[in-house]
Amino acid sequence: MTDYAVDGTGVRSKRAMFNTLAGALSFPDWFGHNLDALYDCLTDLSWLPEGEIRLVWTDSTVLAAADPAGYAGIREVLDDAVEGFATPGRSLAVVIS
Template identity: 55%
Template sequence: MEHPIDGTVIQGKEDFYDAVADALSFPDWFGRNLDALFDSLRDLSWLPAGEHVLVWSAPGVFEQSDPEGYRQITDVLTDATEPGVFRVVTR
């Protein structure tokens, strides 16, 4: 199942947290930090079983506006990737 996020509006980590929480229907208890992002991506139990693909358009907007925040987020996304369960594609 694909879950798109519009990268044209993501300028920093807070924007990314909002976008990913909306796209993946994160529970209200999502802590809006890197550790909580990792934990939530590794436990998508509130979503239907199967592979969930985060489709991130225009990630370069975030990378240009906040290179360090972008690196931190992409590191977490890479670490949270689990074949058949969660992965990210950029467009």
């Protein structure tokens, strides 16, 4: 299992979260910085090593307070990506605190 940390202390917008996730998970240049592109990247992750991928998002309440709609959209995509991740030999888990 490999943990990928997402520090939410400075994340106050959906756009900032896209950038933070892209950096933490080494998203490719084609990442489109929108919810659909986020889902596409999260359900692929072929550029990361095989095995379990665990995304650990700390201080998520910062985004929830600053941009409730953005937070809800990101949370929905994270939940959907975990559910829709179906690459053999790999898995995706998300821990939010």
